[in-house]
Amino acid sequence: xxxxxxxxxxxxxxxxxxxxxxxxxxxxxxxxxxxxxxxxxxxxxxxxxxxxxxxxxxxxxxxxxxxxxxxxxxxxxxxxxxxxxxxxxxxxxxxxxxxxxxxxxxxxxxxxxxxxxxxxxxxxxxxxxxxxxxxxxxxxxxxxxxxxxxxxxxxxxxxxxxxxxxxxxxxxxxxxxxxxxxxxxxxxxxxxxxxxxxxxxxxxxxxxxxxxxxxxxxxxxxxxxxxxxxxxxxxxxxxxxxxxxxxxxxxxxxxxxxxxxxxxxxxxxxxxxxxxxxxxxxxxxxxxxxxxxxxxxxxxxxxxxxxxxxxxxxxxxxxxxxxxxxxxxxxxxxxxxxxxxxxxxxxxxxxxxxxxxxxxxxxxxxxxxxxxxx
Amino acid sequence: xxxxxxxxxxxxxxxxxxxxxxxxxxxxxxxxxxxxxxxxxxxxxxxxxxxxxxxxxxxxxxxxxxxxxxxxxxxxxxxxxxxxxx
Numbered sequence: 001x002x003x004x005x006x007x008x009x010x011x012x013x014x015x016x017x018x019x020x021x022x023x024x025x026x027x028x029x030x031x032x033x034x035x036x037x038x039x040x041x042x043x044x045x046x047x048x049x050x051x052x053x054x055x056x057x058x059x060x061x062x063x064x065x066x067x068x069x070x071x072x073x074x075x076x077x078x079x080x081x082x083x084x085x086x087x088x089x090x091x092x093x094x095x096x097x098x099x100x101x102x103x104x105x106x107x108x109x110x111x112x113x114x115x116x117x118x119x120x121x122x123x124x125x126x127x128x129x130x131x132x133x134x135x136x137x138x139x140x141x142x143x144x145x146x147x148x149x150x151x152x153x154x155x156x157x158x159x160x161x162x163x164x165x166x167x168x169x170x171x172x173x174x175x176x177x178x179x180x181x182x183x184x185x186x187x188x189x190x191x192x193x194x195x196x197x198x199x200x201x202x203x204x205x206x207x208x209x210x211x212x213x214x215x216x217x218x219x220x221x222x223x224x225x226x227x228x229x230x231x232x233x234x235x236x237x238x239x240x241x242x243x244x245x246x247x248x249x250x251x252x253x254x255x256x257x258x259x260x261x262x263x264x265x266x267x268x269x270x271x272x273x274x275x276x277x278x279x280x281x282x283x284x285x286x287x288x289x290x291x292x293x294x295x296x297x298x299x300x301x302x303x304x305x306x307x308x309x310x311x312x313x314x315x316x317x318x319x320x321x322x323x324x325x326x327x328x329x330x331x332x333x334x335x336x337x338x339x340x341x342x343x344x345x346x347x348x349x350x351x352x353x354x355x356x357x358x359x360x361x362x363x364x365x366x367x368x369x370x371x372x373x374x
Numbered sequence: 375x376x377x378x379x380x381x382x383x384x385x386x387x388x389x390x391x392x393x394x395x396x397x398x399x400x401x402x403x404x405x406x407x408x409x410x411x412x413x414x415x416x417x418x419x420x421x422x423x424x425x426x427x428x429x430x431x432x433x434x435x436x437x438x439x440x441x442x443x444x445x446x447x448x449x450x451x452x453x454x455x456x457x458x459x460x
Contacts (some may be wrong), residue, residue, distance in 0.1 A: 056382055057428065058382050058426075058428040058429065058455040058456060059382055059383070059417035059418070059426070059428075059429075059455075060416055060417045060418070060419075060420060060426050062413070062416070062417065075412075075413050077412070077413075079416060081416070081420075081421035082421050082422070083421070084421060084422060084423070085422055091422040091424075092422075093420040093421060093422055093424065094420075094421070
């Protein structure tokens with residue numbers, strides 16, 4: 001099945017459609033020109049539905065739905081929104097929907113959405129109407145977990161990673177920047193922090209229970225007890241039975257460091273993962289270290305890392321790859337893709353060994369996901 | 375009464391810059407507008423009934439910063455989107 005890249009940008013959504021060899025790419029779009037498109041995601045259960053998280057600079061946040069593989073779009077009848085606050089309650093407002101995740105394979109029509117401020121919403125009708133997930137949004141500890149909104153980064157603090165255990169729809173993980181990683185075994189009715197072993201260098205408390213800053217958390221689809229995260233404070237792996245994050249970023253070259261936004265897992269091999277390091281020194285330029293962009297791959301669960309930069313700009317490449325802007329397809333060998341703040345899409349059809357530019361001159365890229373349409 | 379709709383919201387009005395809607399208050403007018411143009415209210419008014427930061431309403435030539443602003447049958451309502459961004 002040929003992959004299609006669903007690309008969310010600062011100014012609309014695009015699709016890149018591969019040929020059979022994944023060598024050339026046809027671009028389609030933009031859809032929703034001028035809208036900030038944080039995420040575009042296919043429903044793998046029907047392969048036709050696509051959801052899009054959108055906002056413009058002036059208007060409130062919303063979700064658009066397509067039931068024809070992204071050719072036409074219709075707005076959700078009830079987008080994610082907090083319930084109306086009663087007197088004395090804190091009145092919260094969704095600033096933007098940041099992340100969309102299809103529910104478990106056994107629950108067709110179920111979707112989750114993560115927002116800024118950090119909150120979780122659920123749809124049971126394919127994304128047309130959304131409800132606040134009270135088990136998280138009304139959790140008595142949530143206010144402490146997500147921190148003070150005044151401390152949020154300029155674009156807002158976000159709930160960005162929503163992971164469903166493929167063995168059990170009730171078992172979920174979420175990642176929040178800021179807040180940390182949290183786990184539920186009750187379909188979101190209750191949550192527990194899952195941050196042991198993870199650094200939070202900016203908090204004076206030693207080993208805090210929450211308040212961490214995961215940038216991107218991934219679960220391996222074939223070995224769901226294997227988690228990876230790219231954090232503000234390094235790269236980590238957890239084997240769930242251990243209950244503790246291990247800083248595998250310590251094995252990265254010291255001159256590159258282990259700071260970045262995205263984290264990608266291999267579609268079949270739980271020992272293989274990729275990161276895209278950025279400069280997290282001094283004032284945090286968040287560009288490729290030394291202006292020399294590269295992907296780093298591990299084939300042994302993070303014990304060692306290898307640089308993959310063949311085809312990428314050898315120098316003066318100062319872009320950033322955001323947390324939702326790097327992904328892999330399910331082919332063999334796996335295709336790997338990332339989009340840059342400069343609007344370029346880079347593709348590798350051999351698991352990162354060689355890179356070619358699949359599209360240039362798009363708006364700032366916020367997200368890339370792979371779709372496989374029938 | 376006439377409601378003047380800015381460009382970013384005209385996807386909800388069939389691309390019309392001016393539509394007709396009725397209401398005794400600005401809130402009533404927006405609810406009526408949402409019935410004929412589903413979804414338009416939430417893009418301007420948040421879930422706590424706050425006017426979103428870049429949206430302004432004028433009744434005739436006067437600013438209307440509150441949703442309980444009363445409206446008369448001869449009034450015109452202007453919806454303004456702030457000119458900002460990049």
